[in-house]
Amino acid sequence: MLRKKYGFIWLKWIAAVLLLIGVLAGCANDKTSSTPKEEAKEKKGGYKVALSNSFTGNSWRSQMVKIFEAYAQKQKEAGKISEFFSSSSGNDPQAQINEIRNMISKGYDAIVVNAASPTALAPVLNEAVDRGIVVVAFDNTVDSNKVYNVNTDQVEFGRLQAEWLVEQMGGKGNILLIKGVEGIQIDKDRDKGHREVLAKYPDIKILQEGFGNYDDATTSVVINNMLSAHKSKGIDGILTQGGGENAIVEALKQNKIDPASIPLTGEMLNGLFKHMKESNVKAFATGQPPYLSASALDVALKVLDGEKVDKKTIIPLPTADNNDVDKWYAPGQPDNFYVDWTNPENSFGLKIEDILK
Amino acid sequence: MNNQALLFRRNKEAVLAFGILLLILVLFALNQNDFFTRYGPQSIFNQVITLSIASLAQTLTVLTKGIDLSIGSMIGLTNSIAATYMEPISQKAGSQAAGILLTVIIVLAAGCLAGFINGAIIVYGRLQPIIVTLATASVYGGIALYIRPTPGGMVPYQYTEILTGRIFDILPASAVVLAVFIFLVWFPLRRSSLGQSLYAIGGNEYSAFVSGINIDRTKLWAYTLSGLFSACAGLLLTAQTASGDPLGSSLFTLNSIAAVVLGGTSLAGGKGGYMGAVAGASILSLVLGLLIFWGVPSFYQNAVQGVILLLALSVGLLPKIKIKSLQRTG
Numbered sequence: 001m002l003r004k005k006y007g008f009i010w011l012k013w014i015a016a017v018l019l020l021i022g023v024l025a026g027c028a029n030d031k032t033s034s035t036p037k038e039e040a041k042e043k044k045g046g047y048k049v050a051l052s053n054s055f056t057g058n059s060w061r062s063q064m065v066k067i068f069e070a071y072a073q074k075q076k077e078a079g080k081i082s083e084f085f086s087s088s089s090g091n092d093p094q095a096q097i098n099e100i101r102n103m104i105s106k107g108y109d110a111i112v113v114n115a116a117s118p119t120a121l122a123p124v125l126n127e128a129v130d131r132g133i134v135v136v137a138f139d140n141t142v143d144s145n146k147v148y149n150v151n152t153d154q155v156e157f158g159r160l161q162a163e164w165l166v167e168q169m170g171g172k173g174n175i176l177l178i179k180g181v182e183g184i185q186i187d188k189d190r191d192k193g194h195r196e197v198l199a200k201y202p203d204i205k206i207l208q209e210g211f212g213n214y215d216d217a218t219t220s221v222v223i224n225n226m227l228s229a230h231k232s233k234g235i236d237g238i239l240t241q242g243g244g245e246n247a248i249v250e251a252l253k254q255n256k257i258d259p260a261s262i263p264l265t266g267e268m269l270n271g272l273f274k275h276m277k278e279s280n281v282k283a284f285a286t287g288q289p290p291y292l293s294a295s296a297l298d299v300a301l302k303v304l305d306g307e308k309v310d311k312k313t314i315i316p317l318p319t320a321d322n323n324d325v326d327k328w329y330a331p332g333q334p335d336n337f338y339v340d341w342t343n344p345e346n347s348f349g350l351k352i353e354d355i356l357k
Numbered sequence: 358m359n360n361q362a363l364l365f366r367r368n369k370e371a372v373l374a375f376g377i378l379l380l381i382l383v384l385f386a387l388n389q390n391d392f393f394t395r396y397g398p399q400s401i402f403n404q405v406i407t408l409s410i411a412s413l414a415q416t417l418t419v420l421t422k423g424i425d426l427s428i429g430s431m432i433g434l435t436n437s438i439a440a441t442y443m444e445p446i447s448q449k450a451g452s453q454a455a456g457i458l459l460t461v462i463i464v465l466a467a468g469c470l471a472g473f474i475n476g477a478i479i480v481y482g483r484l485q486p487i488i489v490t491l492a493t494a495s496v497y498g499g500i501a502l503y504i505r506p507t508p509g510g511m512v513p514y515q516y517t518e519i520l521t522g523r524i525f526d527i528l529p530a531s532a533v534v535l536a537v538f539i540f541l542v543w544f545p546l547r548r549s550s551l552g553q554s555l556y557a558i559g560g561n562e563y564s565a566f567v568s569g570i571n572i573d574r575t576k577l578w579a580y581t582l583s584g585l586f587s588a589c590a591g592l593l594l595t596a597q598t599a600s601g602d603p604l605g606s607s608l609f610t611l612n613s614i615a616a617v618v619l620g621g622t623s624l625a626g627g628k629g630g631y632m633g634a635v636a637g638a639s640i641l642s643l644v645l646g647l648l649i650f651w652g653v654p655s656f657y658q659n660a661v662q663g664v665i666l667l668l669a670l671s672v673g674l675l676p677k678i679k680i681k682s683l684q685r686t687g
Binding site: 053089090095102120 | 649659
């Protein structure tokens with residue numbers, strides 16, 4: 001008998017709450033759904049913005065998030081933004097979809113996204129756009145014509161690296177080519193850029209090529225094999241997409257080759273700049289800049305202010321070689337620190353301390 | 358005994374989970390700015406639906422004192438099949454509706470087959486479910502990668518709209534799907550002799566055997582249905598993401614176990630039910646939303662999920678500890 005009574009009570013509670021939700025949902029008008037857009041058009045500033053990131057756990061991602069927060073804080077102090085928030089869901093599309101659903105509910109004026117999947121997030125982001133929210137995807141962009149995409153040109157990445165190397169070598173000589181991860185789009189794009197340039201210089205000969213997986217461990221094996229096979233032929237340059245610069249410099253030293261004697265390409269990583277500074281390595285660096293998050297926020301703010309912006313924004317790649325080493329090198333930071341924490345002209349007005357805290 | 362009392366008695370383990378869920382919903386009402394519009398419930402139900410269905414699959418195997426570690430892989434596999442073949446099949450079939458229907462049937466059949474293979478190896482190979490499903494999880498994940506080496510593919514816009522949109526512009530489609538699974542799938546199943554057998558086997562396999570229950574056939578059913586409902590979850594995930602990802606759904610395995618346990622179903626089998634698992638799945642899916650509303654940094658998000666799980670488990674253990682200490686002192 002007692003049990004029966006309890007059963008009634010808690011079932012009734014659930015039924016009541018569910019009914020309440022249903023009734024309120026049913027009779028509510030969609031006033032809130034149409035206002036954000038109109039308000040945004042009127043108020044010019046004081047926007048609420050959110051960053052939805054997917055994967056965390058490498059230095060690029062954590063720097064990217066910190067740069068977003070530091071820049072958003074600057075904009076908040078300037079009165080442009082009233083509130084900002086960043087969240088990382090992990091590399092799980094369903095979790096990021098839920099994250100974005102809640103950001104929509106929270107009523108952000110703009111959502112900046114580094115997507116876990118180019119396709120999986122499209123439906124929920126389209127829904128956000130339909131409800132008047134400005135959505136800007138960057139780095140891992142989204143296949144949707146409703147969303148603003150901000151990225152760099154990875155073919156240009158390859159072109160810049162190869163052009164510099166060819167110039168250093170005077171247009172002729174032997175090179176080693178170390179690519180990235182086999183089969184991924186970034187590797188294909190960068191490789192395309194390399195080959196576009198190399199095709200113009202028939203006097204440059206690729207002695208051997210291999211995949212370095214953008215890390216020191218894999219690159220170390222690849223470069224050591226290459227050096228033992230081709231050392232005697234004379235190597236005039238090393239063209240790598242980046243990520244394994246430490247391993248290359250070490251391998252050269254072990255093979256009794258002065259690393260300063262062979263020009264090499266790489267990414268905007270502190271380790272490479274350390275070698276430029278300490279071992280006089282001649283090198284050129286470019287990279288996917290972590291400040292893309294700040295660039296994406298810029299795009300979002302422009303759109304909110306009513307400016308006309310292209311759906312696709314290409315951010316110029318930052319570049320540096322051994323002549324610029326003092327401008328970029330960050331002593332005391334780990335080798336995997338990305339030295340391009342702000343764009344060359346520092347239009348975001350950031351200081352390195354803002355990123356490090 | 359009348360119906361309500363029976364319903365309560367069968368779901369009493371879930372009271373705690375429903376209590377937490379109620380609290381979360383109240384907090385949502387206070388913090389989710391569009392809670393009282395037609396978008397709020399739609400957002401909530403879309404967040405909970407996939408895991409809720411995946412946890413139905415897990416509930417059935419856990420009730421028999423088993424476990425299914427291949428649920429995430431089966432969801433990934435069916436998701437990949439749906440996203441890869443729905444468009445081509447629609448074109449071949451000549452009409453979108455026929456193509457969608459045909460693909461759904463193929464996907465459900467694939468899920469049944471995957472589940473049946475799990476069940477057959479467990480029952481006829483006399484092997485532990487935890488090992489078998491761990492192994493088949495890799496196999497199904499591999500097949501998914503073969504079908505769809507990279508995330509992508511596409512499904513018709515209508516398909517996404519039907520399963521994640523609103524019916525008559527008010528009622529969230531996900532709510533209807535969840536209601537169908539509770540009222541038209543779970544309740545009849547619970548009442549059927551198969552449902553009774555699942556509980557009996559989990560409670561005490563030997564007694565069940567002595568009582569004349571066909572253990573092998575019941576277990577085979579449990580794993581086959583687990584595959585079928587994983588395929589349903591895969592179809593829902595396809596609607597949510599409008600694409601396929603062979604490996605993106607691996608977290609569903611552990612989350613479904615967490616949801617089932619949070620809902621009061623005993624991993625020792627025979628106790629609990631789906632109602633609790635729905636509450637558990639909803640809690641796990643929605644609690645992160647609160648942290649987002651409150652602007653809590655994401656490092657804490659996983660930790661909070663874990664703490665809730667631990668708390669729920671320890672509260673469930675309290676009566677047992679009391680009895681033990683009474684036994685010791687008395």
